Amino acid sequence: MKSLRNSLAFILMTVPMAVLFFYFHTWPAMHGIVLSFTNWNGFGPYHFVGLQNYIDLLHDKQIRHAYVFTFEFAIVTTILVNIVSLMIALALNAKIKLSKTFRAIFFLPYVLSTLIVSFIFNFLFSNLIPSIAQNLHLTVLAQNILGTQWAWVGIVIVSVWQGASFNTLLYLAGLQTIPEDVYEASNIDGASTWMTFWRITFPLIMPFFTINMVLAAKSYLQVFDQVVGMTNGGPGTATQSNTFVIYTNGLGGGELAYQSANAVVFLIILVCVAMIQVRMTRGREVQF
Amino acid sequence: MKRYLVFTPAAVATTILLATRCGSSANTSSNNDSSQSTGGSTGQKVTLEFLQNKPEVVNEWNSLIKDFEQQYPNIQVKQINPPNTDTTLQADLAKGQVPDIIAMGADATFIQMAKNGVFKDLSGAPELQKVSPAYVKMLETEVGKSTPYAIPYTVNAVPIIYNIDLFKKYHLSIPTTWNQLMQEATKIKQEGGTPFYNGFKDAWTIAPIWNALSTNTEGSDFLKNLESGKTTFSKSDVTAADQLRQFVTLGQPNQFGVDYNDANAAFANGKSVFYAQGIWTIPVIRSDNPKIKLGTFVVPVTNDPSQTKMVSGVDSLLAVANSGNQAKEAAAMKFIDFLLQQKVAGQYATVAGLFSTVNGVKNADPALTPLQPYITSGRVVDFDDHYYPAAMAAGNQYESVLQGALSKNQSTSQILQQLDSLYQSAAAHQ
Numbered sequence: 001m002k003s004l005r006n007s008l009a010f011i012l013m014t015v016p017m018a019v020l021f022f023y024f025h026t027w028p029a030m031h032g033i034v035l036s037f038t039n040w041n042g043f044g045p046y047h048f049v050g051l052q053n054y055i056d057l058l059h060d061k062q063i064r065h066a067y068v069f070t071f072e073f074a075i076v077t078t079i080l081v082n083i084v085s086l087m088i089a090l091a092l093n094a095k096i097k098l099s100k101t102f103r104a105i106f107f108l109p110y111v112l113s114t115l116i117v118s119f120i121f122n123f124l125f126s127n128l129i130p131s132i133a134q135n136l137h138l139t140v141l142a143q144n145i146l147g148t149q150w151a152w153v154g155i156v157i158v159s160v161w162q163g164a165s166f167n168t169l170l171y172l173a174g175l176q177t178i179p180e181d182v183y184e185a186s187n188i189d190g191a192s193t194w195m196t197f198w199r200i201t202f203p204l205i206m207p208f209f210t211i212n213m214v215l216a217a218k219s220y221l222q223v224f225d226q227v228v229g230m231t232n233g234g235p236g237t238a239t240q241s242n243t244f245v246i247y248t249n250g251l252g253g254g255e256l257a258y259q260s261a262n263a264v265v266f267l268i269i270l271v272c273v274a275m276i277q278v279r280m281t282r283g284r285e286v287q288f
Numbered sequence: 289m290k291r292y293l294v295f296t297p298a299a300v301a302t303t304i305l306l307a308t309r310c311g312s313s314a315n316t317s318s319n320n321d322s323s324q325s326t327g328g329s330t331g332q333k334v335t336l337e338f339l340q341n342k343p344e345v346v347n348e349w350n351s352l353i354k355d356f357e358q359q360y361p362n363i364q365v366k367q368i369n370p371p372n373t374d375t376t377l378q379a380d381l382a383k384g385q386v387p388d389i390i391a392m393g394a395d396a397t398f399i400q401m402a403k404n405g406v407f408k409d410l411s412g413a414p415e416l417q418k419v420s421p422a423y424v425k426m427l428e429t430e431v432g433k434s435t436p437y438a439i440p441y442t443v444n445a446v447p448i449i450y451n452i453d454l455f456k457k458y459h460l461s462i463p464t465t466w467n468q469l470m471q472e473a474t475k476i477k478q479e480g481g482t483p484f485y486n487g488f489k490d491a492w493t494i495a496p497i498w499n500a501l502s503t504n505t506e507g508s509d510f511l512k513n514l515e516s517g518k519t520t521f522s523k524s525d526v527t528a529a530d531q532l533r534q535f536v537t538l539g540q541p542n543q544f545g546v547d548y549n550d551a552n553a554a555f556a557n558g559k560s561v562f563y564a565q566g567i568w569t570i571p572v573i574r575s576d577n578p579k580i581k582l583g584t585f586v587v588p589v590t591n592d593p594s595q596t597k598m599v600s601g602v603d604s605l606l607a608v609a610n611s612g613n614q615a616k617e618a619a620a621m622k623f624i625d626f627l628l629q630q631k632v633a634g635q636y637a638t639v640a641g642l643f644s645t646v647n648g649v650k651n652a653d654p655a656l657t658p659l660q661p662y663i664t665s666g667r668v669v670d671f672d673d674h675y676y677p678a679a680m681a682a683g684n685q686y687e688s689v690l691q692g693a694l695s696k697n698q699s700t701s702q703i704l705q706q707l708d709s710l711y712q713s714a715a716a717h718q
Contacts (some may be wrong), residue, residue: 041678043381044404055534060713108412126489126545147489147695232684234491235544236692252375253682253714286620 029267036261041254053261062249063262066242073152073241074220077159081216082209085164089171090197103172110165118229121158122146125230146231151239157227163219163255174208175201214277221270242266334619339387340604341373343570346687356626363619365389370686372538374682381406386609389620391441394602394674396681399430402437408608408617410436415621418628419645422666423602430674438607439624441633442642445659446496446566446599446666449573452581454481454561462585464593466531473538476561484535485541485560487551488694491687495673497535497587498562498690500599501528503669504589509673514711521707529700531589535564536694544695556580563681568603570641570655582655586662598659600668667686 036053040046055061067201092103109117126144133141178201186196202209224243227233233240233248240248242262250259302584346369353365368387370376374397380386386406392398401407401580410416416424416436423440448469459474463469473483486492503509505527513519537542540560555563555648556576564567570582586598606627608620626632630649637644643651643663650660662668673681680686693703 018577038613041400043406056713056716061709062713074605114624126547126550130542130545143542147542147545149696203658231489232491234489234688234691235492235695236688238692246412248375249380249679249685251382251678252397254378254682255679256378 020250032064032260033264034255036264040257042251042256046257049257054265056258057262062237062240063238063242066240066245069152069238069240069283070223070242073156073223074217077156077163077220077223078213080156080160081163081167081220082212084160085167085212086171086209088164088168089175090201092168092172095173104166107165108243109162110169112162114162114225115229117162118158118226121154121161122230125154127287147235149235149238151231151235155223155230155239156220158230159220159223163216167216170212170215171205174205178204178241209279210211216272217277218270218274221273304499307432310341317577320714325617332615333364334615335366336389336616336619336623337368337387338365338389338391338623339368339370339373339377340391341369341393342391342568342604342640343369343371344568345636345640348636352627352632352636353514355632356623359483359626360619360622363622365623371381377401386611388609388611389606389623390609392609393606394427394430394438394440394670396674396676396678398438398605398607399432399674402431402607402680403433406610407437408610410439410608413621415439415624415628418647420647422581423645426670427605429600430670437641438605439628440602440645441604441627442602442644443600443638443663444566444568444603444642445663446500446564447584447586447659449563449567449570449582449655450585451558451561451563452583453554454558455583458561460561463586463588464596467591469588470534470538473562477538478676482540482560483538484540484562484564485546485551486536486539486564487546487548487553488539488544488691489547491684491691493548493551493565494532494669494687494690494694496599498528498687499671499673500564500587501531501535501589502672503599504528504587504595504597505531506672511672520704521711522701522704525704525707526700529703532690533700533703544691552576567641567659570653571639584655584658584666586659588701597667597669598662599671600663601671602645603640623674650708677711677714680710686710 037048037050038046039049039052088106092099092106096102119137125146130142130144133139145151182200183196183203186200191199222243223241224247227239227241227244231239233244242268246263246266249255250263338349338353340346345540346367349367349369353367357364373392374395377386377390377397379391380489381401390407413436416439420439423443424436425437428434428436458472458479458481460472460476463472476483502525506524510519513524514521524644540546540554546554551563552565552569552572553576554560556573558580563573566585573580573582586596588596590596606624608617608624611617627636628646630646633644633646634649636651637649637651641651641653641656643656643660673686676686686707689706690703693706
């Protein structure tokens, strides 16, 4: 009797969520998969064209470029974010004065909207930095970096600045799980700080490293807000990420079905990347 | 012209506001529908959604709407001004919720929508008699049918705008040939000034000058021949691309790192002598610097002044959505009648810095006077990009190609090859 009441409560709590999730997430996704086999441009009549969209994708230079950019950007940013956030976490975990205040300050960027952050940095890159550089006679920096071939560096800087805060939080949580006695033991054995980090700290926070890598890679493969806010894909098509192409060409360029096919391919790639990553890092985790 | 992707924090705020507003207004309008079908009386209050694509005239539209609502208390008009009209409209179409009245440029999105029967057929509407027949025809040509789906309201033009004080300082005279323009610009550069200020970080800002150059040099049959495969960009636009590259060498050094807003502000504050933009930018420049004295002249693209035509397209057209709701469509026509009154049309055209299509209305702005004869005598040519395939023209596609190629200083043939391959892939997904 009691178990029945329990399961009723569970059903009442989960079913509405599952229905909403299905209707607003799963159903549109399935709809998109069906559409990817048509030639629909967003409205009006359409018919099925089989795999034509997928075949065209293989020859589309713009889309190939978008994939290359997305992966290059995601790899660079994921690595940088993890290095930076681990360093910040180690520093914040040390017994320093005001460490709680610093934790709050370093978490602040995560609270801000990515789009707002992008607009602010857009302003800094176009007005502030060039004018400072001009006054210092640094001709290299007097150009707006977002209008040059180095525009991607600007996007990486913003992504790392904002993204590091969340990963720092996870690393901090990980560092707190390490019992004090392991450090004492390594101290007695005379291990250096460097040795302690590589042999004690890092293996023990390995699960957090895994989750941070997966989360960062996933979100940076889907980079969108930063591109819209800072370069709009420019100069030319240099910083068009794949999600950006799906959005602009699919909704603005009358290629809804074609870009749906692109989205399906991208989904498959994302799932594969996540699986490979989890498998690669899981083997290296240690328990204590 | 069209689609100003002016991404400022304010634009984001409007987007967020819009997202919430759209939801609520959709609710109220559906309530109205049901109450009308049951009540059936025309005394019911009608709410019209009015989408317009120009962020710089939001306030002017609000005041026109206020006047209209005072005259017609039963009709309520809600202005929507999304930062990216193309994308918003396409999303609305996919959802089947099109705004009741749309004021937009005659661009690829409009053509696509008109072809697909989104707009009401206005054949025989008395409103068409009130406006210039040449531009009614232009809209029909663009759609490719002899059916009027929209009323042209204001038309723009692409001249070269100049700062009169600086123009006098360098002792220049109005250039009538391309060579003369280039000589004057080179002279300004040699004397340490900046001839042209460009906001090429926003890719679309290349479109006005590109259209002026291409339409005047590629031959009048270019678009027809392009469609039938008789010509390509590589064959017909060599002169235009050469001239564009020459033009870019006379811009300020960081021209690909400055956006439209910052370029307007820089020109307004005397950073350059010339500014190659459409006349829609003049009100913006004046709001950046109310004291500036501006002049304009037609872009002298060729070396034979009698051959030069001015690029002028329909900047805002008025179209009514085919909603099937009689009360709404009638109310929408009332709003259009109101807008086509000479006084209202003249007021709007002056504030927006455009030419009105309404018969007998002239723009009194002295800065625009040199262009009026071209409009009146019909020495105008429509924007090329209004005829490019949607996937090439919408979303700044071809402008991005030009932006990328010019910022990397690529050769004329490299630029044109990229346009050709973009055209081919866009035409394939039509």
